[in-house]
Amino acid sequence: MREEIFMKMAVDIALENVLTNRGGPFGAVIVRNGHLISIGRNQVTAKNDPTAHAEVEAIRAACKYLNRYQLTGCELYTSCEPCPMCLGAIYWARLKYIYYAGTSQDAAQAGFEDQYIYHQFTLPKQKRSIPMIHIPTDNTYEPFNAWSHQPHKKGY
Numbered sequence: 779m780r781e782e783i784f785m786k787m788a789v790d791i792a793l794e795n796v797l798t799n800r801g802g803p804f805g806a807v808i809v810r811n812g813h814l815i816s817i818g819r820n821q822v823t824a825k826n827d828p829t830a831h832a833e834v835e836a837i838r839a840a841c842k843y844l845n846r847y848q849l850t851g852c853e854l855y856t857s858c859e860p861c862p863m864c865l866g867a868i869y870w871a872r873l874k875y876i877y878y879a880g881t882s883q884d885a886a887q888a889g890f891e892d893q894y895i896y897h898q899f900t901l902p903k904q905k906r907s908i909p910m911i912h913i914p915t916d917n918t919y920e921p922f923n924a925w926s927h928q929p930h931k932k933g934y
């Protein structure tokens with residue numbers, strides 16, 4: 779089955795990432811019209827970048843390859859269920875399907891905080907572990923007003 783081949787590829791990338799000590803146990807690939815267009819591996823520690831998750835890396839590479847900022851019609855295969863950040867990036871990228879092998883429970887057992895962050899999102903803002911403080915200013919709406927009147931904007 780085609781899906782299983784790409785899924786195994788994502789898991790192999792994750793395994794190779796660990797065995798070569800390049801980063802966390804996560805890999806991802808993006809496929810368009812049945813063709814592999816990008817791969818991503820977790821590079822958080824290698825790049826000192828907390829956003830360098832496999833899925834985000836694969837999305838960045840696919841967008842660069844296609845020279846566009848949305849991946850409409852593309853499929854993502856990831857070695858593990860996406861964390862909240864990656865899931866958000868996947869929605870922004872407008873991917874068509876998410877295939878995953880491991881679950882967020884598997885990630886939690888390996889010491890990763892996906893489930894903890896998912897839970898934080900369900901809490902009221904004032905109950906989350908990172909305080910989120912609303913400070914409206916007199917220019918809060920100026921960027922939105924400018925955007926709505928910008929004739930040359932590129933919507934996304």
Ligand SMILES: [Zn+2]
Binds near residue numbers: 831832833861
């Ligand atoms: Zn992630």
